[in-house]
Amino acid sequence: MAKAAMKGTKKAAAKPAAKAKATTAAKVSAKTAKPAAKATAKAAPKAAANAAPKAAAKAAPKAKAKSAKKPGLKLSMLRPSVNNMTVRVFARAAGFDHAETDAWGLTRTPEFLARNPAHLTPMIEDKSLPRGVLWESCAIMQYLANKYGLDKFYPKAPAKRAMVDSAMFYLIGTLYPYVARATYPALGFPQYAGEVGHSDAHADKKSEAQKAAAAAIAEPLEVFHSFFRDGKPFIGGNNPSIADIRLAATLEFLAVIDYELPKWAKDYMAAIEKKLGKAYAEPAGDVRGYIAHVKAQAAA
Structure with a gap:
């Protein structure tokens, strides 16, 4: 009888111990889970923040290409002339946002001669030029191709x-x-x-x-x-x-x-x-x- 009592006592004592262990493990697990959840929560915004610039970087070139502006160009020309036709064709083919002024009957006026004493067309106006204007069709095309890197029309090699x-x-x-x-x-x-x-x-x-x-x-x-x-x-x-x-x-x-x-x-x-x-x-x-x-x- 004593042995049986001892066995019952041991079994009864083991159950609370097991419960205590389980409770302790649960508490430890809960404590561990909370920091882990906090770490995950903290890491999530960081991951999102890191991912956002990458996504933006991928999307940026497309957005930039759409918003790219064509270079502006002021061109004085005469419609019947093939010299003038040359620059008019080039300006269109190269994609310039150009404004054409018909200079018929105006090339000998004081205003025109003050800028262009050679009274020749085609003529472009560009503030970056030493005198603000440039004439001669080939020189105009060379200048614009050099300035804007238009290798397709004027190779660099x-x-x-x-x-x-x-x-x-x-x-x-x-x-x-x-x-x-x-x-x-x-x-x-x-x-x-x-x-x-x-x-x-x-x-x-x-x-x-x-x-x-x-x-x-x-x-x-x-x-x-x-x-x-x-x-x-x-x-x-x-x-x-x-x-x-x-x-x-x-x-x-x-x-x-x-x-x-x-x-x-x-x-x-x-x-x-x-x-x-x-x-x-x-x-x-x-x-x-x-x-x-x-x-x-x-x-x-």
Whole structure:
């Protein structure tokens, strides 16, 4: 009986001990859980705070791209001119937010001459320029491409840029003078001092000079095809460069004398217009409209 009593006593004592252990464990667990919950609660805002900048950083480029503003540009121009057409096409193709002022009849005014004593268009206004203005179509395109990093139109790589420069200078120094001599008399444009068309030479001599200039166009034109393009779609490669824009605009004038362009030149001009779309078609439309007007007047 004593043994049984002892066993019962031990069992009874074990139960409270087990309960005590369980209670103690529960309390410890509760105490541990509270700090853990607090730590989790504290960590949650930190994690959210850390995640927020990352999410914002990912979203930032998209928001920035949408809010990016186009560079502003003030341009004085003459609609019938291919020199002016060049910069008008470039400004559109490059995405400038430009304002055009028609300077027809204004280039000899005191106000215009005070800013531009050469009385030439196209002309841009830019406060960062030493004199606030810049004329000459090629110089304008080079300046804007350099300022805004428009490598697509004017490559930075020295060798590629040299070819674009060479093509433009060859055009200005060799091809364009022939085009001007051949087309200006028909367009009714005044020619430069010293030119046959500007002199007192007999009309027959002027006509001969005009025909000689038209005949001379074929040789330098072929140089652009065989040398500067060299099997590529454009002088600039797969995309039109500023030299391509200048060349295509120049060739627009030849329509006034019904000059028969070689097939490659026709395809080349069509490819540029297709590539640049409205950026080319709209300014070209002004030149073509003027040429059509001149030809209609001559036929009347």
